[in-house]
Amino acid sequence: MNTTNINTNTNKTDRLISRITTIIAIIVVILLLIWGIKTLFHHFNYEETNDAQVDEYINPVVAKVTGYIQEIRYEENQEVKKGDTLVIIDNSEYAAQQQEAEASLLNAKAQVDILRTNVTTASQASKVNQSQIAAAKAKLVHQEQEYDRYKKLYDVESATKQQLERVEAALAVARSDYQTALDAYQASVARINDTRVQQEALEAEIKRREAVVTKNNLNVSYTIITAPYNGKMGRRTVQRGQLIQAGQVIAYIVDWESGKWVVANFKETQIRHMAIGETAHITIDAFPGQTFTGKIESLAGATGSRFSLLPPDNATGNFVKIAQRIPVRIRLNGKPEELKALAAGMNANVSVSKE
Structure with missing residues (x-):
C-alpha cells in the first residue's frame, strides 16, 4: 500500500516537472522567435555599425x-x-613699450601743431611780402616816370646831367627794391610749401606711430x-x-558651442541608401538604454584608409580584398545641456534606415 502511494506521488511529480519544463521551453522558443523576427526586420530595414565615436572640436x-x-x-x-x-x-615689458609708443605719438602730434603754426606765420609773412611788392611796384613806376621826364628835359638841355644821374640811380634802387620784394615773396611761398611737405610727412609718421600704439595695445591685451x-x-x-x-x-x-556629432564608419556596401539630411538613431555604450537621434551632415569623399598617413597601395603585390569603411558625419540633435554628458571619443552604435 505504501509502495503504491509512493509510486503514484512520484508519477505526479514527474508529470508536473515535465509540464513546467515544456511551458518554459515554449516560452523560450517564443521569445527567441520574437527576437529573431525583430532582428531580421531590423537587419532588412536598417544599416548599422558599431564602428562609431562621438566627436567634437577640441x-x-x-x-x-x-x-x-x-x-x-x-x-x-x-x-x-x-x-x-x-x-x-x-606685461611689464609690453606696458613700457606701450607708454613709449604713446609718448612718441604725442610728440609727433605736437610737432604737427608747430608746423601748422609755422604755415600760418609764413602765410601772414607772405601777405606782408605781397604788400611790399605792391609798394615797390608803385615806387618803381614813379621812378620810371621821373626818369622819362628828366631824360626829356636833359635832351632839350633843361636839366643837368647830375640831375639825370640822380634820377637814374633812384630808378635802379627802385628796381632792386621791387626785385627784392619779389624774391622775398617767392621765398615765403617756398617756406610755406616746405612746411606743408614736412607736415604731410609727419602726419604719415603719426599714422605709423598710431599703428605701433595699436599693436602695443594688442600685445598688452594678449597678456x-x-x-x-x-x-x-x-x-x-x-x-x-x-x-x-x-x-x-x-x-x-x-568647444561646447559648435555642437557634437558622431563619425560612423560604415562599410562601402552600406552607404548606397544613405543621403544627407537622413535621420540616424544612435546609442552610446556609456549610456545603455538611452537613444539619441541625429541627421547625416556629410559622407566622406574617400575611404578612411585614404586619409591615413601611409595609404595602402594595392599594386605592391600583396592585395587582399577588404571591405572599406566610409566615414559618415552625423550631427546630434538636442540642446547643448542635453548632450553635455557625451564626451569626444565615446563608442557608439549607429543605425540608419534603408528606406
Whole structure:
C-alpha cells in the first residue's frame, strides 16, 4: 500500500516537472522567435555599425606673446564660459613699450601743431611780402616816370646831367627794391610749401606711430588669455613662472558651442541608401538604454584608409580584398545641456534606415 502511494506521488511529480519544463521551453522558443523576427526586420530595414565615436572640436589655446606666466586661473577639466580669464602673462615689458609708443605719438602730434603754426606765420609773412611788392611796384613806376621826364628835359638841355644821374640811380634802387620784394615773396611761398611737405610727412609718421600704439595695445591685451567660447578645459601643462613663447600651446579646450556629432564608419556596401539630411538613431555604450537621434551632415569623399598617413597601395603585390569603411558625419540633435554628458571619443552604435 505504501509502495503504491509512493509510486503514484512520484508519477505526479514527474508529470508536473515535465509540464513546467515544456511551458518554459515554449516560452523560450517564443521569445527567441520574437527576437529573431525583430532582428531580421531590423537587419532588412536598417544599416548599422558599431564602428562609431562621438566627436567634437577640441582646440588649442595658444599664447600670442612671449613672457613669464604670472597667474593661472583654471584647473584641469574645469568648465569655463566665454571670456573667462585662463592665464595672465607678465606685461611689464609690453606696458613700457606701450607708454613709449604713446609718448612718441604725442610728440609727433605736437610737432604737427608747430608746423601748422609755422604755415600760418609764413602765410601772414607772405601777405606782408605781397604788400611790399605792391609798394615797390608803385615806387618803381614813379621812378620810371621821373626818369622819362628828366631824360626829356636833359635832351632839350633843361636839366643837368647830375640831375639825370640822380634820377637814374633812384630808378635802379627802385628796381632792386621791387626785385627784392619779389624774391622775398617767392621765398615765403617756398617756406610755406616746405612746411606743408614736412607736415604731410609727419602726419604719415603719426599714422605709423598710431599703428605701433595699436599693436602695443594688442600685445598688452594678449597678456590676458581668455576662453574663446563656452567649454571644458583639458590637461594643464603650464606652471606659474614658466616662460612661454608666442605660438606655444598652453592648454586645450573642448568647444561646447559648435555642437557634437558622431563619425560612423560604415562599410562601402552600406552607404548606397544613405543621403544627407537622413535621420540616424544612435546609442552610446556609456549610456545603455538611452537613444539619441541625429541627421547625416556629410559622407566622406574617400575611404578612411585614404586619409591615413601611409595609404595602402594595392599594386605592391600583396592585395587582399577588404571591405572599406566610409566615414559618415552625423550631427546630434538636442540642446547643448542635453548632450553635455557625451564626451569626444565615446563608442557608439549607429543605425540608419534603408528606406
